[in-house]
Amino acid sequence: MNSRPWTAAEFEARLRAVPEHAYHDRHPFNVRMHEGTLTPEQIRGWILNRFHYQRHIPIKDAYVLAKLDTPELRRMWVRRIHDHDGRRPGEGGIERWLRLGEAAGLDRKELLSGEGVLPGVRLAVEGYVNLCRLGSPIEAVAASLTELSAPGLMRTRIDAFERHYTWISPDGLRYFQNRIFQGGQDSGEALTLVLQWARDRTDQEKAVAALAYKCDVLWSLLDAVDREYR
Amino acid sequence: MNSRPWTAAEFEARLRAVPEHAYHDRHPFNVRMHEGTLTPEQIRGWILNRFHYQRHIPIKDAYVLAKLDTPELRRMWVRRIHDHDGRRPGEGGIERWLRLGEAAGLDRKELLSGEGVLPGVRLAVEGYVNLCRLGSPIEAVAASLTELSAPGLMRTRIDAFERHYTWISPDGLRYFQNRIFQGGQDSGEALTLVLQWARDRTDQEKAVAALAYKCDVLWSLLDAVDREYR
Structure with a gap:
């Protein structure tokens, strides 16, 4: 048993290696999305199911907020x-x-109704929300570090949509455009916290595991969509 | 078993009756505070212990936030x-x-350290945070309705401090002044939600019970302070 803590540089490299290998940009469904070969029905199936994830982000962030014990961190x-x-x-x-x-x-009403959201997507989102609700502050914050890879994915996606899915008005792509900056800011802040908080090897390994779990959440969500919309 | 739901007016009257009878403005410690007979040591003991409650308010509110399922409610x-x-x-x-x-x-550092916070105060605050964490949305929001009585208490308190505790600079009373308006706004919003949400008798009774529990939290906090600083 080697319980020597990783140095900050080692730890950061371990964290960054997780989404580099397991982020959902490599998922076959995303690969096909970015190659431009998805049908309108597949795109719509993804938007509808991914919306279930999107609407739960502030809920998981409220659980993270409840774990932060100073006004500075909560601000x-x-x-x-x-x-x-x-x-x-x-x-x-x-x-x-x-x-x-x-x-x-x-239809906006259809999206808001939650009808058509696949069981695998519900389970994946529930898994992530519960990690933020029940896990340690380090785990909850480390899980958000998939944002390290989000800005790159957003750029690829905007490019793919503008090139291949011209039936979607460019106005519709504002979400992706905003996430380029927001994702960079979010991940920078979260990385600083995780590096500061996780000083022993146990916590460092838990942080890496939480980030791997979050990659599994995003991957499973696409698995469910991919299986349904063949 | 009478399971007829109360009308909105009956329900509101039942809710308002709870703090009218059980709010901590009637606690002997608060009565003495407002009569002007507390010693500086007693006042300081109360400020230090009540700070433990104050610093947990945003945490319980983050738990409530996580229970609200639309951007409108969370905003x-x-x-x-x-x-x-x-x-x-x-x-x-x-x-x-x-x-x-x-x-x-x-000293600010002493307050932030949490040293000297009494066990009874810790338990009371923990009870309230856990109600907001583990209870239903109706219970968590109903518990906040002690704010219905807060503006009146704040006015009494400011008056008492300006009259009897002139050794405390009036600048120190800003917290109480701000809560007059904030408490009124908060309780109005929360009352609207609880009246809207609790439509059957079971939920209405749970809302009343949650508010009574919250009154017990505030009362117990003062019991602990009163017992220690005799």
Whole structure:
């Protein structure tokens, strides 16, 4: 048993290696999305199911917020809730995702109803919310580090949509555009916290495991969509 | 067994009756505070112990936030977190409570350390946080309805401090002044939600019970302080 803590540099490299290998940008469904070979029905099936994930982001962030014990930390983290819920009606990531759905021909009411969300997607989202609810602060924050890879994925996606899925109005892509900056800011802040908090090897390994779990959540969500919309 | 739901008016009257009878403004310690007979040591003991409650308010509100399932509701509730944490460093209810402590001769570091917080106070605060964490949305929101009685208590308290405890600089009283408006706004919003949500008798009775529990939390906190600082 080797319980020597990793140095900050080793630990950061271990964390970064997780999404590099297991992030859902490599999932066959995303690969086909970015190659431009998905049908409108497949795109719509993905938007509808992924919306179930999107609408739970502020909920998992509220659970993270409840784990942060100073006004300073909570002031930083609460911004994520505003980013998704908006500071005023008509703003925020959830609203932008609804507009993406509308641009792809989905009805806002259908998206909001939650009908058609696949069991595998519900389980994946529930798994992530429960990690943030029941896990340690380190695990909950480390799980958010898939954001390290999000800006790159957003750029690829915008490029693919503008090139291959021109039947979706470019206005619908605002969600992806906003996440390029937000994802960079979020992951920078979260990485600083995890490096600061996880000082012994047990906590460091738990942080890496939480991030791997989160990659599994995103991957499983696409598995369910891919299986249904063949 | 009578399971007829109360009308909105009956239900509201039942809710309002709870703090009218059980709110901690009638606790002997608060009565003595407002009569002006507490010693500086007793006042400081109360400020230090009550700070343990104050610093947990945004945490219980984050748990409530996680129970609200639309951006509209969360946008409304998240303001409470800003009210206590502040939108910028140096602002917010927690900071104002620290300044009350300083005005009364307590060291900020001592308050932040949590040393000297009585076991009964810790248990009371934990009970309230856990109600918001584990209870239903109706229970968590109904428990906040002690705010219905807060503005009146704040006015009595400011008056008492300005009259009897002139050794505390009036600057220290900002927390109480701010809560007059905030308490009124918070309780109005929460009452609307509880009246809307609790439509059957079981939920209505659970709401009343949650509010009674919250009154017990505040009362027990003062019991612990009163017993220690005789």
